[in-house]
Amino acid sequence: MGSVLTEENLGPIVEEVHARCGMAPFDLALILGSGLGQVADAVEDVKVWEYRDFSCFPAVAVAGHAGRLLAGTLHGRRVLIFQGRFHLYQGLTAWQTAVPVRLAHALGCRRLLLTNAVGGIHPDLDAGCFMFVADHINVLGDNPLRGMCGDTFVDLSRLYRTDLFKSLRTEALSHNIHVQQGVLAAVPGPSYETPAEVRALRQMGADAVSMSLIPEAIMAGALGLEVVGLSSVTNRAAGLGTKRLCHDEVLASGSNTAKNLSVLVASLCLGWF
Numbered sequence: 001m002g003s004v005l006t007e008e009n010l011g012p013i014v015e016e017v018h019a020r021c022g023m024a025p026f027d028l029a030l031i032l033g034s035g036l037g038q039v040a041d042a043v044e045d046v047k048v049w050e051y052r053d054f055s056c057f058p059a060v061a062v063a064g065h066a067g068r069l070l071a072g073t074l075h076g077r078r079v080l081i082f083q084g085r086f087h088l089y090q091g092l093t094a095w096q097t098a099v100p101v102r103l104a105h106a107l108g109c110r111r112l113l114l115t116n117a118v119g120g121i122h123p124d125l126d127a128g129c130f131m132f133v134a135d136h137i138n139v140l141g142d143n144p145l146r147g148m149c150g151d152t153f154v155d156l157s158r159l160y161r162t163d164l165f166k167s168l169r170t171e172a173l174s175h176n177i178h179v180q181q182g183v184l185a186a187v188p189g190p191s192y193e194t195p196a197e198v199r200a201l202r203q204m205g206a207d208a209v210s211m212s213l214i215p216e217a218i219m220a221g222a223l224g225l226e227v228v229g230l231s232s233v234t235n236r237a238a239g240l241g242t243k244r245l246c247h248d249e250v251l252a253s254g255s256n257t258a259k260n261l262s263v264l265v266a267s268l269c270l271g272w273f
């Protein structure tokens with residue numbers, strides 16, 4: 001699928017990864033959100049690249065995002081891990097934020113596990129909980145397929161692999177980890193929502209709110225990848241908690257959940273295939 005939005009040349013990166021990792025397709029791609037980068041520590045036989053060495057990757061970065069691509073083995077699966085993601089609030093289009101998905105697809109990946117840090121709106125979604133994304137509400141005001149060529153009228157009614165939730169929840173419960181299914185909303189940011197916006201999102205059916213994940217999921221759906229979204233609840237959304245919202249707090253809270261997230265990722269690595 002070409003794009004009229006901007007030039008993008010993934011070829012040199014694909015060749016570089018093939019040269020160091022072989023030509024076999026990767027089983028799974030994983031995008032790690034704010035404060036969640038530690039999940040990649042478990043990767044074996046790891047090869048590392050810096051995003052800054054990839055000419056077609058956006059140059060900007062956000063605290064809590066290492067900006068590295070790792071390739072290796074995780075629970076017996078050949079994985080690509082994007083330690084750090086891109087956001088609209090970095091001055092990027094939704095299409096640009098989805099470049100990791102297009103690269104994973106070019107490297108033969110057909111399964112994508114998306115993680116991010118979110119504000120909990122559902123009463124049961126406190127900091128430290130996880131939400132398995134069952135569906136999403138895109139209030140970003142942009143779509144990653146905008147301006148692309150080809151058939152971009154993609155049906156998103158079965159975008160997320162919700163059939164994998166039951167086994168994941170069983171594994172989570174055995175580790176005393178709270179995970180529930182829910183609807184994720186995404187706003188452009190970088191400011192957090194107002195309490196009134198959170199109430200409106202709740203009325204719309206959102207259970208959690210972020211500033212990411214949705215563009216990557218839509219791009220993955222358009223490219224025919226299977227998608228799982230796993231959100232780490234780092235705080236109660238605006239107006240629902242007592243703490244002041246700040247990115248440092250999100251990073252600290254995300255880092256605290258990384259160990260439990262690794263348990264859930266391991267379960268998906270084993271149960272998805």
Ligand SMILES: O=P(O)(O)O[C@H]1O[C@H](CO)[C@@H](O)[C@H]1O
Pocket residue numbers: 032033034085087115116117118189210211212213246247250
């Ligand atoms: O989506 P990730 O990168 O996980 O991070 C979330 O946390 C940041 C806000 O603190 C925003 O970037 C939001 O999207």
Ligand SMILES: Nc1nc2[nH]cnc2c(=O)[nH]1
Pocket residue numbers: 117118119120187189192193209210211234235236237238245250
């Ligand atoms: N939009 C949004 N994204 C987040 N990421 C982590 N916490 C939040 C939040 O409260 N709102």
